Amino acid sequence: MDRYLSLFLFLFMTLFAEMRGRRDECMTSNPCSDQGPLIQFPFRLKDQPRHCGYPGFELSCTENNQTMLELPVSVKLLVKNIKYKSREIIVQDPDNCLARQLRNLNFAASPFYFKFELDFTFFINCSSYETLGHGYSPYLYYPIPCLSVPGNSVHAVWSSSPFNLLDLSSCRRLYNSSVPGNRDSGDFMFNGSAFSLKWSKSICRSCPEGGKICRLKKSNSTEPETECIKGVLKKIIVTGAIFGFFLLVLVIVALYRVYKSNKLEREYRINVKKFLQDYEALKPSRYSYSDIKRITNQFKDKLGQGGYGIVYKGKLSDEVFVAVKILNNSQGNGEEFINEVATIGTIHHVNVVRLVGFCADGFKRALIYEYLPNESLEKFIFSKADKNYSLSWKKLQEIAIGISKGIEYLHQGCDQRILHFDIKPHNILLDHNFNPKISDFGLAKLCSKEQSAVSMTVIRGTMGYIAPEVLSRNFGNVSYKSDVYSFGMLLLEMVGGRKNIDVSVESTSQVYFPEWIYNHLDHGEELLIRIEEEEDAKIAKKLAIVGLSCIQWYPVDRPSMKTVVQMLEGEGDKLTMPPNPFASRVPSKTNLSKAGRAFQQELAIISELEQN
Known part of the structure; x- marks a missing residue:
């Protein structure tokens, strides 16, 4: 604007000098x-x-x-x-x-x-x-x-x-x-x-x-x-016309700048006001049950359902969408609700789902999370028939790194160590860019970082992802290494595109996929699982090796999540095969296939007990 004003004054003085010179002459x-x-x-x-x-x-x-x-x-x-x-x-x-x-x-x-x-x-x-x-x-x-x-x-x-x-x-x-x-x-x-x-x-x-x-x-x-x-x-007429045109342009520019300045000021006030509203909405707040009904539009849009309850899509403001989980009051004593609010209600990480608010209105309890449009990872790794849900190996690697960083933050980045105890594809949600976020902290436990073991009165987790020490103390103490085991099983399922364990199948030796992967890699054979390019094979092999390292029977043999992150971000060629997790180190087990079947039998018994 100052440049235009200077040019305007220069033209005016030039015209004035010319007019004055002509008049004097x-x-x-x-x-x-x-x-x-x-x-x-x-x-x-x-x-x-x-x-x-x-x-x-x-x-x-x-x-x-x-x-x-x-x-x-x-x-x-x-x-x-x-x-x-x-x-x-x-x-x-x-x-x-x-x-x-x-x-x-x-x-x-x-x-x-x-x-x-x-x-x-x-x-x-x-x-x-x-x-x-x-x-x-x-x-x-x-x-x-x-x-x-x-x-x-x-x-x-x-x-x-x-x-x-x-x-x-x-x-x-x-x-x-x-x-x-x-x-x-x-x-x-x-x-x-x-x-x-x-x-x-x-x-x-x-x-x-x-x-x-x-x-x-x-x-x-x-x-x-x-x-x-x-x-x-x-x-004078010609110069005046030019001068007038320039003056008109200058006035228009000045008016536009004033308008733009006012517009920016209005937008600034609106943005600040909106930010404060959104910020108020995004920080964990307590809501009444009537608020929950308003947020979900009378429970109109259902996203999913499980043993914990039903999840609905809701809206806090014009641009802030949420997922509202209505907890099932017929199960539990409220521990899941307390765990969720006590853990993720106070932490923030790019790979951990954010708790927006909660409701504890009489016997009605609800949890409000940020809304993630791509739902869970389970939909993308177990839907073989639908190509729309398939992910590239590069994207799978990025998701694996994001999950590992989220777990590492829970183990080391908080004031107290948070043990999730339910890491599985269903509890990994994906945002619009397929960035993973760990969710569902209903089974989580808090402990100090100096504490090497935690006491367990009941078995926590989901069949197929539970670490051996959670089922039997013969394998060691329950600790943060239990989450490492669950993450390893998740990695192997991402590699195979299938569940590792299906207790409904009678011939368990045919469905225990981790053992099959180890045998192929140990004999130098390629996995050839949905492989289209050479780079895909390298990523698949890296994910498999890291997964096998994480599912070692004994917690002491498993890497920490910090080491896992380094392994996933490093060169796959530098990784070495871990020990055979199904070897004779398992107590009372001498045969590899027997080891896998024995562990599955324990899981099947637990599953049957839970169903009864």
Whole structure:
């Protein structure tokens, strides 16, 4: 804006300087007085440059601010008006005694002549009025009072008068001259009235027609030459038009900036207000059950259902959508509700689902989460028939890294260590960019980071993802390594695109997929699972090796989640095969297939007990 303003001022000063320079050089106004005539070419003032006027057309200003025309020889007349189109100048004798000046007037050296002229008029000095023939026509002679004195009168006699009718014996001829006259009225202008002078030379006649003005060429030629130049008025009009256009643009820009500034200010206030509303909505808050019904639009949009209850889609504001889980009051003693609020209600991580609010209204309990449009990972890794739900190996690797970072944050990034105990594809939700977020903390436990083991009164987890030590203390103490085991099983399911364990199948040796993967990799065989490119095979192998490292039977043999993140983000070629998790290190087990089947049998028994 400042740049435009500077340019605007520069153009204005340039135009002003040009206009002022032109006015000072060849003024085209009435410089002697406001009532004076317009002075322009071919006239000029004597103190102006010679090219401003034509020779013989010089004017001057008197002490009384009147415009004066000086004719040869020393004849001075006051200028009343100048008619440029008819080439006529209206003048008047300053002393109202034209006859005195006509004696010295020499039209031969002047560009002017009388508009109406009576030639060869005689001025006679007569001793008396009667000498001129008293009684004869007064149109033959004219008394000149301004030149007469008592006893010696002066008259003007028309040169073509019949002199034989006049007695001129007592008169004396003073001088001959031409006198202005008006044939219509017979008034020869001896009474001091204004009269006209004409100039015959047509100077730069075509200039005004072309919108230009005339002036003398600046040359050394003895014969004056004229030229047509662009008039100041036209320049002013053109420059003024440009100036006006620029000024208009400047005004529009200024108004636009004001409008934009006001608009930005309004948008700023709206954005701040909206942010505060959204922020108020997004921080964990307590809601009444009537609020829950309003948020879910009377439970209109159902997202899913499980043993925990039903999940509905809701809306806190125009742009903040949520998932509302209505807990089933017929199960549990409220521990799941307490775990959820106590854990994720106070933490924030990009790979952990955010708890927006909760409801504890009498016996009605609900949890409000951020809404994730792509639902759970389970839909994408177990839907083989639907290509719309298939994910590339690169995306699967990114999801695996995100999940590992989320678990590592739960184990090391919080004030207290959070053990999830239910890591599985169903509890991994995906946002619009397929970024994974760990959800469902109903089985979570809190413990200090220094605590190496946690006590378990009941079995926590889902069949197929429960770590061996949770089922039997023969494998070691329950700790954060239990989540590592569950994550390893999740990785192997991502690799196989299928569940690792299906307790409904009788021949368990055929469905225990982790053992099948280990045997193939241990013998140097490619997995060839949905592999289309060489890079896919590398990713699949990396995920499989990391998964097998995580499902070691003993917790001490499993890596921490920090190490898992490093393994997933590193080069797959540098990873080494872990020990066989199904080998004889399992108590009372000597055969690999027996180890897998024995573990599945334990899971089947637990599952049957839970169903009963």
